[in-house]
Amino acid sequence: MSNSTSPGSPGVEDNAGERPDDGIEHERRYVAMLYGRLDARRAETAQRLHDALHEETVGTPQALTERDAAAAMYTDRLAALRAAEHGLAFGRLDAADEPDGSPGERRYIGRLGLLDEDHDYEPLLMDWRAPAAQPFYTATAASPEGMRRRRHLRTRRREVLAIDDEVLDLDAADAGTRSSGLTSEAALLAAVGARRTGRMGDIVATIQSEQDAVIRSKPSGVLVVQGGPGTGKTAVALHRAAYLLYTHRDRLARRGVLVVGPNPTFLRYIGQVLPSLGETSVVLGTVGQLFPNLDARRPEPAETAEVKGRADMAAVIAAAVRDRQQVPRRPVELDVEGQRIRLDRDLANSARTRARRSRKPHNEAKRIFHKEAVNLLAQQAARGLGGAGLNSSRFLDAGDLADIREELTESRELTRALDELWPTLSAEQLLTDLFSDARRLGSVARRLPAADRARLERPVPADDVPPGLRWSPADVPLLDEAAELLGDDGAEQAAREAAALREEVLYAQGVLDVLDLEEDLDDELLRAGDVVDADRLAERQAVRRYDSTAERAAADREWTYGHVIVDEAQELSAMAWRLVMRRCPSRSMTLVGDIAQTGDLAGASSWAQVLSPYVANRWRLEQLTVNYRTPSEIADVADDVLAVIEPGLAAPRSVRSTGVPPRAVSVAGDALDDVVAKVLAEESGAVPDGRTVVLAPAARVRDLRLRLLGAAEPEAGPDTPDGPADPSVDLESPVVVLPVASAKGLEFDAVVLVEPAEILDESPRGANDLYVALTRATQRLAVVHARALPPMLHRLTAGT
Numbered sequence: 075m076s077n078s079t080s081p082g083s084p085g086v087e088d089n090a091g092e093r094p095d096d097g098i099e100h101e102r103r104y105v106a107m108l109y110g111r112l113d114a115r116r117a118e119t120a121q122r123l124h125d126a127l128h129e130e131t132v133g134t135p136q137a138l139t140e141r142d143a144a145a146a147m148y149t150d151r152l153a154a155l156r157a158a159e160h161g162l163a164f165g166r167l168d169a170a171d172e173p174d175g176s177p178g179e180r181r182y183i184g185r186l187g188l189l190d191e192d193h194d195y196e197p198l199l200m201d202w203r204a205p206a207a208q209p210f211y212t213a214t215a216a217s218p219e220g221m222r223r224r225r226h227l228r229t230r231r232r233e234v235l236a237i238d239d240e241v242l243d244l245d246a247a248d249a250g251t252r253s254s255g256l257t258s259e260a261a262l263l264a265a266v267g268a269r270r271t272g273r274m275g276d277i278v279a280t281i282q283s284e285q286d287a288v289i290r291s292k293p294s295g296v297l298v299v300q301g302g303p304g305t306g307k308t309a310v311a312l313h314r315a316a317y318l319l320y321t322h323r324d325r326l327a328r329r330g331v332l333v334v335g336p337n338p339t340f341l342r343y344i345g346q347v348l349p350s351l352g353e354t355s356v357v358l359g360t361v362g363q364l365f366p367n368l369d370a371r372r373p374e375p376a377e378t379a380e381v382k383g384r385a386d387m388a389a390v391i392a393a394a395v396r397d398r399q400q401v402p403r404r405p406v407e408l409d410v411e412g413q414r415i416r417l418d419r420d421l422a423n424s425a426r427t428r429a430r431r432s433r434k435p436h437n438e439a440k441r442i443f444h445k446e447a448v449n450l451l452a453q454q455a456a457r458g459l460g461g462a463g464l465n466s467s468r469f470l471d472a473g474d475l476a477d478i479r480e481e482l483t484e485s486r487e488l489t490r491a492l493d494e495l496w497p498t499l500s501a502e503q504l505l506t507d508l509f510s511d512a513r514r515l516g517s518v519a520r521r522l523p524a525a526d527r528a529r530l531e532r533p534v535p536a537d538d539v540p541p542g543l544r545w546s547p548a549d550v551p552l553l554d555e556a557a558e559l560l561g562d563d564g565a566e567q568a569a570r571e572a573a574a575l576r577e578e579v580l581y582a583q584g585v586l587d588v589l590d591l592e593e594d595l596d597d598e599l600l601r602a603g604d605v606v607d608a609d610r611l612a613e614r615q616a617v618r619r620y621d622s623t624a625e626r627a628a629a630d631r632e633w634t635y636g637h638v639i640v641d642e643a644q645e646l647s648a649m650a651w652r653l654v655m656r657r658c659p660s661r662s663m664t665l666v667g668d669i670a671q672t673g674d675l676a677g678a679s680s681w682a683q684v685l686s687p688y689v690a691n692r693w694r695l696e697q698l699t700v701n702y703r704t705p706s707e708i709a710d711v712a713d714d715v716l717a718v719i720e721p722g723l724a725a726p727r728s729v730r731s732t733g734v735p736p737r738a739v740s741v742a743g744d745a746l747d748d749v750v751a752k753v754l755a756e757e758s759g760a761v762p763d764g765r766t767v768v769l770a771p772a773a774r775v776r777d778l779r780l781r782l783l784g785a786a787e788p789e790a791g792p793d794t795p796d797g798p799a800d801p802s803v804d805l806e807s808p809v810v811v812l813p814v815a816s817a818k819g820l821e822f823d824a825v826v827l828v829e830p831a832e833i834l835d836e837s838p839r840g841a842n843d844l845y846v847a848l849t850r851a852t853q854r855l856a857v858v859h860a861r862a863l864p865p866m867l868h869r870l871t872a873g874t
């Protein structure tokens with residue numbers, strides 16, 4: 075039974091069994107008290123951070139490190155306290171009465187925990203992630219978990235606007251409580267029906283039971299979360315990250331959590347969720363961003379990306395590395411300190427075999443190759459010296475051999491000759507050389523069909539092409555594979571140090587900004603910037619870099635994370651999986667996705683197929699079954715498309731309907747763009763203050779942007795197969811135009827879908843793309859078509 079109270083309505087005080095201090099006024103006082111505590115905690119923490127930064131720690135590196143660690147801790151804590159500002163407390167659980175009739179315990183649930191220091195540290199507010207808060211998400215009338223009532227507090231800023239009550243005891247259930255399977259239904263429906271803002275929000279107040287099970291599932295092993303569109307996979311994955319950090323903070327904060335998403339636009343869309351939950355130690359990245367100091371955005375055809383993503387490419391890269399370990403075709407004659415020596419094929423081959431047997435990466439094995447070649451050449455030289463013209467009784471002793479070796483080692487000519495045979499290589503160099511040389515490619519990628527090999531060919535990019543546009547997202551797993559086989563070429567360390575220096579000043583400035591933002595800081599105190607400036611602070615960090623785990627992890631290719639979450643996991647290629655698995659040898663992973671939405675040609679068609687090379691069948695599957703995004707009218711249309719993609723797959727159940735049927739608008743002649751403009755005006759007009767998207771076949775996006783928005787390409791460049799290259803697609807603007815592939819994971823109040831027949835034709839996975847497009851809408855859908863409507867969309871009602 076649900077009961078809603080807002081100001082002016084009869085208070086719940088009148089309800090049978092309620093205590094007199096239990097209505098909305100009580101909650102207002104309580105929440106005001108909580109904010110008072112929050113303010114006090116913020117001021118206190120800001121003060122501690124301030125003190126830590128100003129502490130004159132002269133001397134030992136250890137003292138400095140401790141000070142830095144304390145400052146980092148207070149900075150994080152302050153961020154979490156600040157993040158709790160909106161919706162600090164959103165719920166209350168009332169336990170069933172005690173056997174002696176006294177009222178059961180009350181627990182307020184919110185974004186963080188607050189204790190009453192004056193009264194034995196009694197909990198005033200319980201963090202939503204604490205075990206005792208779980209019944210707030212899972213208790214039902216049928217299984218009340220010892221609870222009598224769940225109350226939702228609806229708040230705006232610091233004010234309580236209304237309260238919604240759900241009675242959980244069995245008597246009430248028998249008395250006719252609906253069994254919708256949903257918890258906190260009123261609050262949930264308010265949340266899912268609200269206008270979208272272009273930024274994903276958190277769902278802490280209304281997490282559903284099946285979602286809670288995923289969020290709180292144990293961290294170890296690989297958990298796959300399969301669910302149709304709108305079932306909250308992304309939301310759940312992010313809340314799981316927050317939950318794991320809370321519950322296993324020691325282990326995870328040190329190693330960090332990585333969240334991999336499909337494209338930069340999507341990452342911007344979800345970027346606020348974890349900070350709003352007070353968590354900042356999470357690295358968010360696309361596959362194209364998982365190679366340090368690179369944000370790969372070079373556009374390339376989907377077919378090329380598909381070839382690069384194949385598992386076979388691992389062997390191609392390995393062969394490309396071996397191909398750079400050469401033996402001379404003709405002997406190289408060298409003159410070392412008056413001695414003629416011959417670096418011939420056999421000798422180089424012996425040295426190479428020895429180096430390869432070490433199983434060290436190429437750049438490290440190079441030292442063995444050099445050393446072994448020098449040894450063999452020294453023996454050769456010694457044989458020469460011990461031979462003709464010399465007294466055969468005179469043998470060279472170990473010391474003489476060592477001298478010869480030293481001479482050889484110091485010989486520039488020999489070093490050059492050996493370097494040519496076994497060069498030090500960076501991953502970038504290896505791939506640039508490989509892709510720009512058809513002959514080399516032909517010899518190392520013999521197994522690839524010629525047409526696929528040809529897709530890999532490309533000229534060496536000009537010097538002025540920035541790194542991000544030299545490499546495509548699909549190149550990144552290849553670069554990573556190469557880096558793994560090549561080992562350290564010295565450049566990585568140098569780049570790390572340079573980046574660390576640059577960031578030091580930025581970080582220091584960030585710390586000062588944090589302090590200066592803190593309005594509650596005692597006025598008597600000098601503001602941080604008055605006392606320490608960024609340069610000085612950076613100088614003081616000289617002993618240890620003052621950055622977060624997340625920053626260190628992102629800068630280090632060999633970093634291994636405590637937990638890895640992959641969203642839209644169905645899109646990753648086999649090569650991308652190798653990279654991701656390398657980042658998480660512990661295999662503590664959460665993979666969320668929907669096989670029916672796979673659009674990437676290199677993407678997955680079954681989870682077992684993706685995972686078996688890494689964990690065999692040791693992974694667990696959870697399914698999400700309720701669609702919170704798409705109203706049933708639109709979901710029905712999408713379900714017909716799903717039936718074509720995967721006849722046996724059950725569609726998620728929509729949580730609501732709007733009564734607004736989606737429509738199809740047919741266009742005669744070549745007036746398509748004009749009709750799209752008209753329909754767009756109607757649709758966006760119907761969702762005032764909302765967000766509308768025009769989803770179009772990729773080939774039409776440019777013209778439609780021009781026609782509808784007056785803007786050609788967004789500033790930073792063309793769309794890449796991995797999503798738009800531009801950081802300027804502003805999802806917060808009222809109308810955007812996107813190709814379907816870039817809309818993956820996003821949602822809008824209204825969707826105008828252009829020419830579905832062309833979307834089907836555009837890719838072998840066209841039906842999946844169409845399915846994605848149809849399921850982006852939270853309220854309205856209109857399809858505009860000049861070509862015949864594909865039969866699978868037969869349910870759409872004809873409109874004008």
Ligand SMILES: Nc1ncnc2c1ncn2[C@@H]1O[C@H](COP(=O)(O)OP(=O)(O)OP(=O)(O)O)[C@@H](O)[C@H]1O
Pocket residue numbers: 262265266275276277280281282285301302303304305306307308309310668671702703818819820821849
């Ligand atoms: N328990 C919930 N309470 C409130 N809103 C929810 C809840 N679960 C999901 N939502 C909302 O439903 C929408 C869809 O969620 P989300 O984007 O996480 O789904 P998804 O499964 O990742 O979808 P897709 O596969 O299409 O990317 C979001 O607006 C999300 O905030």
